[in-house]
Amino acid sequence: MAITCSVFIATSLDGFIARNNGDLDWLPGSNGEMGNEDYGFKAFFASIDTLVLGRNTYALASTFKEWPYRGKHVVVLSSSFSSEPKHLVEGAEGLALAPQDVLRRLAVSGASHVYVDGGKTIQRFLQADLIDEITVTRIPVLIGEGIPLFAPSGRDIKLRHLSTQAFESGFVQSKYAIIHSA
Numbered sequence: 001m002a003i004t005c006s007v008f009i010a011t012s013l014d015g016f017i018a019r020n021n022g023d024l025d026w027l028p029g030s031n032g033e034m035g036n037e038d039y040g041f042k043a044f045f046a047s048i049d050t051l052v053l054g055r056n057t058y059a060l061a062s063t064f065k066e067w068p069y070r071g072k073h074v075v076v077l078s079s080s081f082s083s084e085p086k087h088l089v090e091g092a093e094g095l096a097l098a099p100q101d102v103l104r105r106l107a108v109s110g111a112s113h114v115y116v117d118g119g120k121t122i123q124r125f126l127q128a129d130l131i132d133e134i135t136v137t138r139i140p141v142l143i144g145e146g147i148p149l150f151a152p153s154g155r156d157i158k159l160r161h162l163s164t165q166a167f168e169s170g171f172v173q174s175k176y177a178i179i180h181s182a
């Protein structure tokens with residue numbers, strides 16, 4: 001079965017996922033604790049079986065009081081790992097593989113819906129045309145500078161708008177399907 005790769009992420013209105021030093025102080029609920037409104041995260045999380053995280057996103061998640069990915073297969077990417085999995089906390093596996101090779105490996109282990117998270121990691125998967133869906137929740141704040149969600153990819157990436165929902169908090173969430181290049 002083909003693997004679906006999804007992004008579910010929050011950005012400032014000016015397109016950043018974190019401050020330059022990684023701070024998420026501008027993002028309500030960033031300590032891993034959700035308020036009453038979860039912006040569809042629980043349903044999304046229930047739909048995935050695997051996470052592929054960049055090293056920096058893993059570093060943040062591993063500081064949370066509770067491991068936020070319990071019950072899911074977690075792959076952490078870093079060039080400091082190798083193509084043989086390194087055992088990390090809570091059964092997470094550290095790997096250094098190109099996005100295509102990560103998915104080939106996950107296909108063998110039966111993955112069907114992968115949550116790709118972390119700015120650079122998302123950008124690399126997008127560049128390889130391996131992302132299928134993006135849900136972006138825009139937070140009404142301009143932080144001026146930070147770690148961007150998107151980066152130049154050398155080609156246009158077309159998307160199909162699926163839905164947009166505005167919440168009372170002022171958060172605006174849009175879902176897109178990627179139109180694959182071939």
Ligand SMILES: NC(=O)c1ccc[n+]([C@@H]2O[C@H](COP(=O)([O-])OP(=O)(O)OC[C@H]3O[C@@H](n4cnc5c(N)ncnc54)[C@H](OP(=O)(O)O)[C@@H]3O)[C@@H](O)[C@H]2O)c1
Nearest residue numbers: 009010017018022054055056057077078079118119120121
């Ligand atoms: N706003 C949100 O919803 C949200 C969501 C997730 C994360 N964040 C924040 O975003 C920040 C992290 O974003 P980030 O752009 O720094 O990136 P990231 O994707 O979390 O981590 C980047 C690192 O992942 C490794 N990597 C990614 N793909 C790889 C590959 N194919 N092979 C080998 N290594 C690979 C590299 O590690 P090496 O340098 O070790 O090679 C790279 O430097 C954190 O501050 C986090 O809190 C925000």
